[in-house]
Amino acid sequence: MSLETAPPALNFDLPEDLRVFVNSTRKWVDKEIPKDYARELERKEHEYPFELWDKLTAAGFHGLSVAEEYGGDGGDVLVQALFARELARTLGGLAWVWGLTSFAGSKSIGIYGTEQQKQRFLPAIVEGRARFSIGFTEPGGGTDVLGAMQTRADKVDGGWRVNGSKIWCSSAHVADYILLLARSDENVAKRHQGVSLFIMPADADGVEIIELRKLGMRAIGSCQVNFRDAFVPDELLLGEAGEAWYMLLPTINNERIMASSFCLGVLDGVLEDAIAYVKQREAFGHKIAEFQILQHYIADIAIMRSQAELMVLKAASLLNQGKPCHMEASMAKVVASDNACKAADLGIQILGGMGYSGDTDMQRYWRDARLWKIGPITNEMARNVIAEQLGLPRSF
Amino acid sequence: VKIAVAVKIAASLDDGATLHDGAVDPADLEWDVNEWDLYAVETALQLKEAAGEGEVVLVSVGGEQVSEGLLSCLAMGADRGIHVEVGDEAGALDSIAVARLLAAVIGPESPDIVLSGVQSSDFASAATGTALAALLGLARVAVVRAVRLDDRALEVDRELEGGLVQRLRVELPAALTIQTGINEPRYATLRSIRRAAGKRRDTITPEQLGFDEPASVAAARIGPMAEPPVRGSAEMLQGSASDVADAIASIVRARVS
Numbered sequence: 001m002s003l004e005t006a007p008p009a010l011n012f013d014l015p016e017d018l019r020v021f022v023n024s025t026r027k028w029v030d031k032e033i034p035k036d037y038a039r040e041l042e043r044k045e046h047e048y049p050f051e052l053w054d055k056l057t058a059a060g061f062h063g064l065s066v067a068e069e070y071g072g073d074g075g076d077v078l079v080q081a082l083f084a085r086e087l088a089r090t091l092g093g094l095a096w097v098w099g100l101t102s103f104a105g106s107k108s109i110g111i112y113g114t115e116q117q118k119q120r121f122l123p124a125i126v127e128g129r130a131r132f133s134i135g136f137t138e139p140g141g142g143t144d145v146l147g148a149m150q151t152r153a154d155k156v157d158g159g160w161r162v163n164g165s166k167i168w169c170s171s172a173h174v175a176d177y178i179l180l181l182a183r184s185d186e187n188v189a190k191r192h193q194g195v196s197l198f199i200m201p202a203d204a205d206g207v208e209i210i211e212l213r214k215l216g217m218r219a220i221g222s223c224q225v226n227f228r229d230a231f232v233p234d235e236l237l238l239g240e241a242g243e244a245w246y247m248l249l250p251t252i253n254n255e256r257i258m259a260s261s262f263c264l265g266v267l268d269g270v271l272e273d274a275i276a277y278v279k280q281r282e283a284f285g286h287k288i289a290e291f292q293i294l295q296h297y298i299a300d301i302a303i304m305r306s307q308a309e310l311m312v313l314k315a316a317s318l319l320n321q322g323k324p325c326h327m328e329a330s331m332a333k334v335v336a337s338d339n340a341c342k343a344a345d346l347g348i349q350i351l352g353g354m355g356y357s358g359d360t361d362m363q364r365y366w367r368d369a370r371l372w373k374i375g376p377i378t379n380e381m382a383r384n385v386i387a388e389q390l391g392l393p394r395s396f
Numbered sequence: 397v398k399i400a401v402a403v404k405i406a407a408s409l410d411d412g413a414t415l416h417d418g419a420v421d422p423a424d425l426e427w428d429v430n431e432w433d434l435y436a437v438e439t440a441l442q443l444k445e446a447a448g449e450g451e452v453v454l455v456s457v458g459g460e461q462v463s464e465g466l467l468s469c470l471a472m473g474a475d476r477g478i479h480v481e482v483g484d485e486a487g488a489l490d491s492i493a494v495a496r497l498l499a500a501v502i503g504p505e506s507p508d509i510v511l512s513g514v515q516s517s518d519f520a521s522a523a524t525g526t527a528l529a530a531l532l533g534l535a536r537v538a539v540v541r542a543v544r545l546d547d548r549a550l551e552v553d554r555e556l557e558g559g560l561v562q563r564l565r566v567e568l569p570a571a572l573t574i575q576t577g578i579n580e581p582r583y584a585t586l587r588s589i590r591r592a593a594g595k596r597r598d599t600i601t602p603e604q605l606g607f608d609e610p611a612s613v614a615a616a617r618i619g620p621m622a623e624p625p626v627r628g629s630a631e632m633l634q635g636s637a638s639d640v641a642d643a644i645a646s647i648v649r650a651r652v653s
Contacts, residue, residue, distance in 0.1 A: 017589045020468045023428065024584040060585050073586040275411065 012310075018082060025086045028059060035090045035269065035361050042094055042364055045218040046211055048174045052097050057128025061098060066106045070122035077254055081261040081316040088265025089272075092361070093217035093368030095262050100170050101125055103251075103258060104179040105132035108197070112239040112247050121177075121199070133175035133202065135166035135225055142374075143381045144396075145181070146191045146245070151227065153182040153196055159233040160184065160198065162206075165226045168375070172223040173209050175202045180232075185242050192245040197238040206230035216367030253319055253329040255376050260312045260329075260336035263372050266365045267305040267340050270347040273361055274298050277351050297346045304339035311335050327389045330382040337372035337379060344369050397450035397545065399440040400502045401474070402512040402528060404494075405458050405465035406430040406519075407487075418620020427461035429468055432513020436574040438581040440511050441473045443545050451475045453505055457497045458486045463597070470592035471584030477597045480605070491519070493614035495527035500605040503532055509550070510571040514539050522573075529571035536571045537564055541578050 014022065032055050041049040056062055065080050066072025075083070080102065087095040106125050109117055124130035141148020151164025162182055172178055178200045185194030202209065208226040239247045275298060278289035288294055311332040318325035344366035348355030355362040373379050384395050405427050413424035429437075437454070444450040454469050454477040456462045466477035480497045482489065489497075502510060510532065512525035522538075529536030541561065542553035552564045555575055584592070607613050633640045 016464055016467060017593050019464055020471060020584060020589050021586050024468060024471070024589070028583045059583065064586060068587065075586050079586060 014082075018079070021079065022082050022086060025083060026089075029086050029090055032059070033087075033090055035273075038091045038094055039359075039361055039364060041219050042092070042216075042368075043218065043358060045213070046221060047219055048171065048221055049094065049097060049219050050174075052091075052094065053128065053131070056098050060126070062101060062106075062128055063126030065102055065110070066122050066126050067110060070110075070118060071126040072106070072122065077257060077319045078313070078316045080254075081257055081312060084258055084261035085265040085268065085312075088262040089268040092266055092269065092365050093262070093371065094220060095265065096170055096217065096220055099258055099262070100134065101130070101132040103255060104134040105130065105177070107251060107254060108179055108238060109199070111251065112197070116235065117199070117238070130177065131171065131175045133169045133172035133178045133223070133225075135169045135172070135178045135180040135200070137166065137168050139165050139167045139224065143378055146195070149181070149183055149195070151180075151182040152186075153184045153198065153232070155184070156231070159231055160196075160237070162198070162200065162227040162230045162232060165224060167212075167224045169209075169223045169225045170217075171221050172202060172225050173211055173221050178202050178207075178225060179238070180227075181244055181248075188242070194242045195244045196241045197244040197247060198232045199236040199238055200227075200230065200232050201236070204230045204232065216364070216369075216371060252377075253315070253325050256329040256333040256382075257312065257316050257319060259372050259376055260308065260315070260332040263336035263340035263369060264305070264308050264312050266369050267301070267308055267336075267343050269361060270340070270343045270365050271298070271301050271305055274301060274347050274350045277354070294350055297350055301343040301346055304343050308332070308336040308339050327386055330377075330385050330389075333372075333377065334379045334382045334386075337369065340369035341366070341373060397444060397447040397509065398453070398505070398507045399443060399450065399509045399511060400453045400455055400505055400507040401433070401436050401440045401469075402498050402502070402510070402524065403433045403437065403454050403456045403465065403469055404430040404513070404516045404524075405456060405461045406517045408518065415621060415623060418622060420621070427465070429465045430513055430516045430518075432515055432517070432574060432576055434469075434472075434513075434581040435576050435578050436511040436513050437469045437472055437474060438579045439540075439543060439572075439574050440509070441582070442579060443509065443543065446545050453478065453507065455498055455501050456480065457482055457489065457494045459483050466597055467589065467592055468584050470595045470597070471589040472582050473588070474595075476595055479597065479599045481599050481601050488614065488618055490614045490616040490618060491521045491523035492527050492616070495524050495531055496613045497602060497605065497607070498524070498528050499531035500607070501600065502528070506569075508568045510534060510569070512571075512573050514573045514575050525571065525573035532569075532571065534569055534571040535566050536573075537566055538573045539575050540572045541575045543572060543574075543578070 041052060063072035064075045064083055068074040084095060087098055106122060109121050121130055136145055138148045138150060153160040153162045169178060180198045180200040181195060183194055184196040188194035206228045207230045210224045212222050212224060214222055278294050281288045315325050315328040315332040318328055344362060347362040348366055351360060351362050354360050388394050407425040407427055410424050410426050413420055440452045444452055452474040454466055454474050456466055457480040462479045466479060470477055478501055480501060515522035526536055526538060537552045537554055539555045540552050541555045544551045548568050550566050550570055552566060553561050556562050633643045
């Protein structure tokens, strides 16, 4: 090595085009969907924020990860992660208004759809004409999706007849389609076999949608969906019948990275608000920013954000390159969600009574972030997966 | 129609910025396209769209930050960019120096319209656009809040004090300085950014433009910066709302009588 050669260095910088994209997105977020706007939307339980959906449509964001040939921007996992982060900085959990259709709709159809399905759905998603919900979890079980699965799809002439119930179907009450997982074959050697994915029209006869109440993300609406002899035609089967579980596995890492990116955005929002508050609030004749204990809380939030940022971007970068990242994506999800919850909790402590107030965002971040320790996979189950990847026996 | 837009990549201070020896540590600076210039770029794009044809050329004087700033404006729809690379000298250049460098690039381009923002968010001299017009020998309208292309002329509304608007008609070629709020600058989408990465971006040095060194074209030298002195003259009023109101009223009465 000659003396002129620069020492080897890891490059943590985004490429120029992505820096410009993040900057442009941040300006859009600050102007169109600032925190007080998000707060007003979120507090309206059972009122879906159609206006937010329309703003995302007008800006072309529903097409962010749709291939250019179908009218989208062709963004990859890293782009999705960066965008999800910017949205969640102000929207918190309401970022799912974008994420749900981008994941359950464009991602799944983009990967597994037939050409005909892509032509039918992807341009409609880009133009904001198709909203998707997701129907995987059942009332009888959360993480153990396959063990708890009672929903059946029976082959009939021209399609499938679906019976059963799904729970935590986000925004199903306003969705055009539900990405539905159902058992289509009982006679299989392993329970991973014989399950299928359907693009179920939400307005089909026999589909009953009941909104649930919950701690956070109130406006987004989460639903139980009951299917009684609901018919889904053959052309809305996604991928091969019976192969759904194997189709879902490659998208799991993407989903974990997306959830951890939302948590990273929440960490951004919490840190911003905490710093802004301590700089203006006075107590005992001083700005509270001068108090060491609060400085330590804020330093802790910044550390937690930095930790999550490194792990999320690393996982996204690995997935982008087609490298194995199951462990990294699971770790990022655990750390980002644990950190977002801890940070929002500290944020409330820093703001004191104002942190508990519905007129600030800390309580919203705190309520919204709590979900991500549970979904899309519990942090306990994610740790099981990490342990298994380390060669330990499967614990579940 | 050919439109040249002078774009500045302006600095802002990050949360932790402090002054040392009359200067801000470059590490404490954040860089972005000057807000006024975003409106100027959008104005250029709208004028080109209204004309149905044309070219929007961006010219920016600055250091390494310019590349990213030009890319974001190219992503809005501008056709090509020219970076006058002055390296670390950017902070030492006053408005006249910048205008001289811009004029050396824009003059040979022979644009029909030259646009810039009214001012920059960091130095706020509001001088570069006007100096540029003078150096190019162009008619100039400042603080423009509406513009319409009418064949070989522009109909322009400019902002005056007190909310008044002055309407002018100016023959091309002409130079305008653009006020914020004249339009809604478009956002760069991922696709437009990636397409813009393939657009032409030229880099030129002051030496190539015939200047010995960038600072030699400056009319003024920029001295050290300082925080404004803190004066302990604020009086904190205590008491109920009506007590405070009474106190304010008596202070005002004492000052105006």
